[in-house]
Amino acid sequence: MTFAPLSSDFYGYAEALLSDREQEAVMAIRAWGEREVQPIIGGYWERAEFPTEIVKPLAELGVLSFAWDETKPFENSAVFRGFVALELARIDASVSTFVGVQNGLAAGSIAVAGSAEQRAEWIPKLASAEIIGAFGLTEPLSGSDSARGLRTTARREGDEWVLNGRKRWIGNATFSDVTIIWAKDEADGQVKGFIVPTSTPGYTATKIEGKISLRPVQNADIELRDVRVPEALRLQHAKSFRDTAAILRQTRAEVAWAAVGTAIGAYEAAVAYATEREQFGKPIAAHQLIQEHLVNGLGNITASLAMVVRVSQMLDAGTQRDEHSALAKAYATARMRETVAWARETLGGNGIVLDYGVARYFADAEALYSYEGTREMNTLIVGRTVTGEAAFV
Secondary structure (H helix, E strand, C coil): CCCCCCCCCCCCCHHHHCCCCHHHHHHHHHHHHHHCCCCCHHHHHHCCCCHHHHHHHHHHHCCCCCCCCCCCCCCCCCHHHHHHHHHHHHHCCCHHHHHHHHHHHHHHHHHHHHHHHHHHHHHHHHHHHCCCEECCCCCEEECHHHHHHHHHHEEECCCEEEEEEEEECCCCCCCCCCEEEEECCCCCCCEEEEEEECCCEEEEECCCCCCCCCCCCCCEEEEEEEEEEHHHHHCCCCCCCCHHHHHHHHHHHHHHHHHHHHHHHHHHHHHHHHHHCCCCCCHHHHHHHHHHHHHHHHHHHHHHHHHHHHHHHHHCCCCCCHHHHHHHHHHHHHHHHHHHHHHHHHHCCCCCCCCCCCCHHHHHHHHHCCCCCCHHHHHHHHHHHHHCCCCCC
């Protein structure tokens, strides 16, 4: 399959940086998404349902496998995995989010903080979609302050742990088979992680209704009432919130990639519309202010793409730090927000209906802007590095 760069990859990063095998995989994912997902996703978005029929094909394409030694089909780079997130979000941000939870957060927790035995048991099951995973960190009263404000507790009783608490905004949680639950150990006050089968007595998940963004993502409120988990399901290398942060450092960069993909999806839809829609006797693409909208959007995409490419290169090199992924996430999502707004404006009234796609990207951008660290929190992470002063409280 011949590699075809996206017109929105204006400086040709993918063509320059991806290996032939990586380019082939990107093209397969793009072709599948355009053929199988793009025609149906608007209806699922409107109904707030997730298209579960796409989960197995995602696994067969390798999308859930690329990052982990236990499952990756070929050697690949973080830049390649970023382009995978971009291609998925270009089709639909909810599909990209599902993969981010299943692969980056659930499998990533086990990859980063699990024992060798836990990795060998659970990562292949998640990569093949034999089981669906979720990641339970955020709580009703604890989001940005999860490091200190976590209220879910874990108490050791012999060879078991007893978990009590609540979680909120947990993606995939209405149909997950396991959820990684982060809880504060009553004995030492440190945050620890647990692989919790959702069939465990005392575990309940309730779908969050009424969302205006990422509607297909099945977010849930979780309640844990004396949920008993064996010591064997405690993530053996999760000793404190520092280990949780190591997982988020990787997924935060992936969200930045997804933000670029979301901006591209809206931009491409706006370009297509502008070349077809006629006003005053000519396509609106021939009007100066419409071209300004499109060029501004392309500039945002190009600048953001440069940033996420470099952050992923640093991840491969082992030099990426919290402030690097924080800046990429804060910047790329802010530029995405501008770009989808210009795309919506290009479509005029047609920009607020699902028929043309832009309305979906416009709404979904709001969730990407906030999750995996708000703009404010990521700004403060970078600000601490710049000034040497912590200004979080």
